[in-house]
Amino acid sequence: MDQEFGGTGPRLRATNPDMGQHLQAIYDTRVAEGLLRPDPAQRAVLLLLEDLRESLEDRPVQPPKGLLGRFFKPTIPEGVRGLYLWGGVGRGKSMLMDLFYAHTGIAEKRRVHFHAFMQEIQSALHEARKTGVEDALKPVAEGVAKNLRLLCFDEMQITDITDAMIVGRLFEMLFQEGVVIVATSNRPPDDLYKDGLNRQLFLPFIKQLNETLDVHEIASITDYRQDRLTGAQTYFSPANAKARVAIDEIWKDLTGGKSEKLVLEVKGREVPLPNYWAGMARADFWELCGQPLGPADYLALVGAVKLLVLENVPRLDSSKFNEAKRFVTLVDSLYEARTHVIISAEETPERLYLEGSGSFEFERTASRLREMQSADWATE
Ligand SMILES: Nc1ncnc2c1ncn2[C@@H]1O[C@H](COP(=O)(O)OP(=O)(O)OP(=O)(O)O)[C@@H](O)[C@H]1O
Numbered sequence: 420m421d422q423e424f425g426g427t428g429p430r431l432r433a434t435n436p437d438m439g440q441h442l443q444a445i446y447d448t449r450v451a452e453g454l455l456r457p458d459p460a461q462r463a464v465l466l467l468l469e470d471l472r473e474s475l476e477d478r479p480v481q482p483p484k485g486l487l488g489r490f491f492k493p494t495i496p497e498g499v500r501g502l503y504l505w506g507g508v509g510r511g512k513s514m515l516m517d518l519f520y521a522h523t524g525i526a527e528k529r530r531v532h533f534h535a536f537m538q539e540i541q542s543a544l545h546e547a548r549k550t551g552v553e554d555a556l557k558p559v560a561e562g563v564a565k566n567l568r569l570l571c572f573d574e575m576q577i578t579d580i581t582d583a584m585i586v587g588r589l590f591e592m593l594f595q596e597g598v599v600i601v602a603t604s605n606r607p608p609d610d611l612y613k614d615g616l617n618r619q620l621f622l623p624f625i626k627q628l629n630e631t632l633d634v635h636e637i638a639s640i641t642d643y644r645q646d647r648l649t650g651a652q653t654y655f656s657p658a659n660a661k662a663r664v665a666i667d668e669i670w671k672d673l674t675g676g677k678s679e680k681l682v683l684e685v686k687g688r689e690v691p692l693p694n695y696w697a698g699m700a701r702a703d704f705w706e707l708c709g710q711p712l713g714p715a716d717y718l719a720l721v722g723a724v725k726l727l728v729l730e731n732v733p734r735l736d737s738s739k740f741n742e743a744k745r746f747v748t749l750v751d752s753l754y755e756a757r758t759h760v761i762i763s764a765e766e767t768p769e770r771l772y773l774e775g776s777g778s779f780e781f782e783r784t785a786s787r788l789r790e791m792q793s794a795d796w797a798t799e
């Protein structure tokens with residue numbers, strides 16, 4: 420027990436030399452190193468996050484030893500409010516949350532993509548219901564809250580009615596269990612699940628979010644994702660080792676080398692994105708266009724990613740008609756959602772699909788691919 424609770428902070432500090440430093444100081448170091456550009460709106464967020472970090476780390480209650488310790492639940496200093504950080508794309512919300520998360524010296528913390536978390540809840544609920552328990556959400560929420568004091572959600576959005584109907588009670592239970600929530604989103608709470616089915620049933624949750632969390636809009640005017648891509652090559656042909664190395668570099672620059680698996684669920688099907696981070700996905704052509712996927716899947720994809728790296732698009736011909744058709748649908752979805760793309764392909768856009776059914780219509784796809792490479796693509 421000692422190890423799990425009391426010993427955790429110092430142990431983390433020992434392994435990470437930055438641990439315990441003010442977040443602003445870490446940010447300033449990154450600015451000085453040329454890794455980040457200074458931004459007053461981001462600094463304002465850091466002040467809030469630093470307060471939160473200090474409150475979380477400042478845990479006056481020590482775990483009792485022995486038998487009692489088994490029933491001990493780490494407590495959070497009173498009045499610790501979580502944060503709901505929202506704003507336009509590429510403003511640095513995920514980056515700031517990750518900085519905060521990495522440098523908060525407690526072990527009882529978790530960072531998860533909101534959609535992945537809700538999937539986990541749904542399947543835990545499914546299991547709990549099998550046991551015949553009266554209120555299945557209760558043991559599920561308790562399971563999540565066990566040994567947890569900080570829960571960070573990236574990309575909070577609610578599009579699904581089943582999620583919309585349980586998230587209110589789930590959060591209430593988590594709050595009651597003393598879990599502090601930090602979330603990033605592109606929308607303010609008031610716009611969550613906008614135009615969703617039975618939205619009136621969702622309104623109490625919005626009220627609860629507004630009351631329980633500090634809601635802060637990041638006022639930055641810069642889309643740093645766009646900024647990092649401006650001037651960068653975004654279409655590579657041929658798709659050779661050189662292209663791969665160049666894309667590796669861009670990907671690392673954008674994600675900081677982190678990745679997780681995200682599984683989209685579309686009409687009961689699963690579309691896995693094994694290489695995903697903070698709104699960006701990297702996939703091979705065959706993963707997305709070599710499988711029986713259709714418009715609904717690509718729509719779900721562009722709903723979940725703001726940047727797609729698609730590698731190894733081959734030269735397409737009539738023997739690859741289905742793949743070509745899917746590629747056209749994918750590009751249309753990306754185009755309409757104004758998603759950033761980085762592509763490596765065997766050929767230039769115009770030479771990708773010269774013969775086969777629909778090759779004439781492919782001209783439009785090629786033209787869209789060209790437009791998506793322009794410097795101001797996806798600027799708001
Ligand atoms: N001040 C900055 N200087 C340079 N690069 C930055 C800065 N802030 C963020 N970035 C980089 O810009 C990219 C986008 O940032 P991030 O993913 O945090 O944005 P976001 O607000 O979460 O966007 P979204 O709403 O799309 O999720 C990342 O690669 C991040 O490292």
Ligand SMILES: [Mg+2]
Pocket residue numbers: 512513514573574603697698
């Ligand atoms: Mg983000």
